[in-house]
Amino acid sequence: MAVASISVKETPLVLYALRRADDALILGHRLSEWCGHAPMLEEDMALANMALDLIGQSRELYSYAGKVEDAGNDEDRLAYLRDVRQYRNVLLVEQPNGDFAHTIIRQFLYSAFADLYWREMMSSSDATLAAIAAKSEKETAYHLRHSSEWVIRLGDGTDESNRRAQDALEDLWAFTGELFHVDDAERSLIAEGVVIDPERLRSAWTATINDVVQTATLMVPARDWMQKGGRSGNHSEHLGHLLSELQSLQRSFPGATW
Amino acid sequence: MVIAADQDRDLRAAAWTAAAQVVDPEIPVLTIADLGVLRKIAVVDGRVEVTITPTYSGCPAMNMIALEIELALAREGIAKPVITTVLSPAWTTDWMSDEGRRKLKDYGIAPPQPGGGRRALFGEQQVACPQCGSTDTEVLSEFGSTSCKALWRCKSCREPFDYFKCH
Numbered sequence: 131m132a133v134a135s136i137s138v139k140e141t142p143l144v145l146y147a148l149r150r151a152d153d154a155l156i157l158g159h160r161l162s163e164w165c166g167h168a169p170m171l172e173e174d175m176a177l178a179n180m181a182l183d184l185i186g187q188s189r190e191l192y193s194y195a196g197k198v199e200d201a202g203n204d205e206d207r208l209a210y211l212r213d214v215r216q217y218r219n220v221l222l223v224e225q226p227n228g229d230f231a232h233t234i235i236r237q238f239l240y241s242a243f244a245d246l247y248w249r250e251m252m253s254s255s256d257a258t259l260a261a262i263a264a265k266s267e268k269e270t271a272y273h274l275r276h277s278s279e280w281v282i283r284l285g286d287g288t289d290e291s292n293r294r295a296q297d298a299l300e301d302l303w304a305f306t307g308e309l310f311h312v313d314d315a316e317r318s319l320i321a322e323g324v325v326i327d328p329e330r331l332r333s334a335w336t337a338t339i340n341d342v343v344q345t346a347t348l349m350v351p352a353r354d355w356m357q358k359g360g361r362s363g364n365h366s367e368h369l370g371h372l373l374s375e376l377q378s379l380q381r382s383f384p385g386a387t388w
Numbered sequence: 389m390v391i392a393a394d395q396d397r398d399l400r401a402a403a404w405t406a407a408a409q410v411v412d413p414e415i416p417v418l419t420i421a422d423l424g425v426l427r428k429i430a431v432v433d434g435r436v437e438v439t440i441t442p443t444y445s446g447c448p449a450m451n452m453i454a455l456e457i458e459l460a461l462a463r464e465g466i467a468k469p470v471i472t473t474v475l476s477p478a479w480t481t482d483w484m485s486d487e488g489r490r491k492l493k494d495y496g497i498a499p500p501q502p503g504g505g506r507r508a509l510f511g512e513q514q515v516a517c518p519q520c521g522s523t524d525t526e527v528l529s530e531f532g533s534t535s536c537k538a539l540w541r542c543k544s545c546r547e548p549f550d551y552f553k554c555h
Contacts, residue, residue, distance in 0.1 A: 172529035172539070179531040186446025190475065261476030265445050268478065268555055276530050 133384045135213045136203055142315040144199045145218065146325060147259075148208065149361055151191030152219035154266075155209060156369070157240060158184030159376055160227055169230050176276060180237070183269040190262045210380035214370045215363040222305035224360070224369040228298065231284050231291065235298035238277035242338045243309045245274045246331040255323040278342045285346025296348050307356025309335075396431040403436045403469070404429045406460040413452045414534045417495040420453060424483025427474065436461060436469040441479045443555070444535040481555045493518045498540065498551040515551050517542035527551075 138144065161181035168174035192205035222240060227233045248270055251263035284295040310328045312320065319325045343350050359365065379386055407429060408421035420426040420440065428439040438457055442450050454471045461469050481500035484492075489499035498518045516523050522544035529539040537550045 172531070175529060175533070176531040179535055182446035182448070182535055183444060184446070186442070186444060190445060257476070261474075261478070264478040265442075265475050269445060272530070272553075 133211060133381050135216065136207055136211045138195075138203060138208070138212065138216065139199055139201060140315075141198070142318050143256075143324065144195050145315050146319055147191045147195035147198065149218040151188045151195060151208070152217050153188075153223050153240075153244075154184040154191065155188035156217070156219045156372065157223035157237075158182070158188060159372060160223065160225075161233070161237075163227055164233065173230075177233070180273050180276070183266075183273070187262065187266045187269070190265070194258050194262070206380070210377045214365055214373055217360070217363060217365065217369060217373070219360050219369075220305065220308045220311075221357060221360040221366055222302060222308065224366060224372060225302060225305065226368055228301075229294055231294040232298040232301065234277055234280045234284065235295060236302055237273060238281050238342065239302060239306050239339070240309070241270055241274040241277050242342075243306075243328075243331065243335055245270045246334050246338075247326070247328060250326045250331065254325060256325075259324065274338075278338075281342050281348070282346040285343070285348040292347065295346065299343070299348060300351050303351040303353060304355060304357045308358040308360060311358055311361055313361065396434075399434075399436065399466070400429055400431045402464055403431075403438070403461055403466055406464045406466070407438055407457050410453060410456045410460050413449050413456070415492070415495070415497070415536075417491045418488055420457075422485050422488030422491065424479060424485070424488075425453065436466050438469050438471045439474055440471065441474050443479050445475075447535055449534075479555070481552065484552075492552060496549060497537070498549055500552045500554045513554075515540055517545060517547065518549055519547045520545040 138148070140148070158181045161177045161184065164177040165174065165181070168177055188209070189205050192208045196203045196205060196208055222236060225232070225236060245267070248263040248267040252260055252267060254260040254263060281295065284291040286292070310332060312328065316325065320327045340350060360369075407426055408419055410420050410426075412418045412420060412423060412425070423443070425440050425443065426438070427441050428437075430437045430439075438461075440450070440453060440457070450473060454473075457471055458469060461467075482502060484500060492499045496518050498515050501513070501515070513527075514523050515525050517525055517540075520542060522542055524543045525540050526543060527538060528541050528548060532539045532550055536553055536555070538553050539548060540551045541548045
């Protein structure tokens with residue numbers, strides 16, 4: 131690695147924007163890994179399109195984080211020059227693509243949350259965050275619809291597709307609790323009305339999950355134990371590998387453009 | 389002062405005329421004015437400020453559009469405009485002009501239905517085939533060749549067609 135990582139002064143608002151930006155970038159990158167490999171052409175386009183939306187959302191959030199931090203870090207530096215422990219995304223989005231069922235279940239669990247989240251965030255007292263939320267909400271609604279339809283098709287499909295979808299749900303379920311995680315930094319923003327308390331969304335999120343999962347003839351895992359750590363930089367082994375690919379060009383050829 | 393105000397008004401009008409002719413690189417029959425991507429042009433201290441808004445967050449055409457605006461203004465002798473991208477209010481297909489909808493249909497892309505938003509997204513959609521006009525159509529793929537389109541097929545004339553998604 132030819133370029134050292136930057137340091138970021140994580141005030142509550144900078145940290146907040148980075149967390150949401152990292153969620154979108156990492157999930158977008160994961161989806162982009164399917165490009166040229168999806169099980170059918172339509173799905174290749176769909177996954178790449180959703181990746182594009184998410185990476186677009188991350189760019190807005192990184193730019194805002196850089197602006198608020200006001201230390202010369204732009205979207206590119208924040209994405210390419212932070213190391214794995216500096217990433218703040220939830221563990222769910224960094225989980226490997228696995229089979230198509232894993233990718234779809236991961237997308238569904240995330241989109242069911244993000245759809246509610248961005249819609250509520252449109253009322254943020256922070257004009258930039260409210261604008262990003264209004265943009266993201268429309269896109270996320272598509273992602274939720276698309277992934278929900280696939281969950282139903284896979285669950286209510288063949289024995290094998292049902293088994294694979296259920297396996298994915300079991301594998302990823304423990305990462306859903308972190309979607310609702312807040313810490314002191316975020317609580318201060320909630321108190322100021324800058325961001326919403328995700329706890330408010332839990333019953334609506336659970337209702338969406340139950341509805342789609344039951345329609346799909348799948349079962350919501352009964353386990354309550356939840357894994358967390360991504361918001362404070364404690365990641366699964368998968369994120370480092372992802373970043374090594376995502377960052378290799380800028381690390382080797384600093385400031386490279388095309 | 390009066391003369392300065394007149395100059396600003398003329399400059400603004402010339403800049404708008406030039407910028408409004410820039411076409412979307414991915415749907416070249418539509419101008420950015422037809423699409424509603426061109427939001428505002430102002431003249432501040434003699435300098436032209438252009439405001440644009442993306443259709444989708446990740447729309448890769450935005451950089452290209454900004455460059456094309458700069459070139460279009462340069463051809464009119466207007467140098468170094470400030471081009472700003474805003475997200476709010478969020479772009480909606482309702483901003484597409486009637487002229488834009490007509491051009492899309494002639495080009496073979498079914499235009500977005502007015503009054504988009506969540507209801508259109510989650511309710512039943514009825515999209516007319518841009519070739520034969522039949523509403524006996526079906527969706528082939530929710531996502532198409534660009535962020536803003538889906539792929540549909542007409543069951544009457546059997547032609548596949550792009551549908552500009554409601555948003």
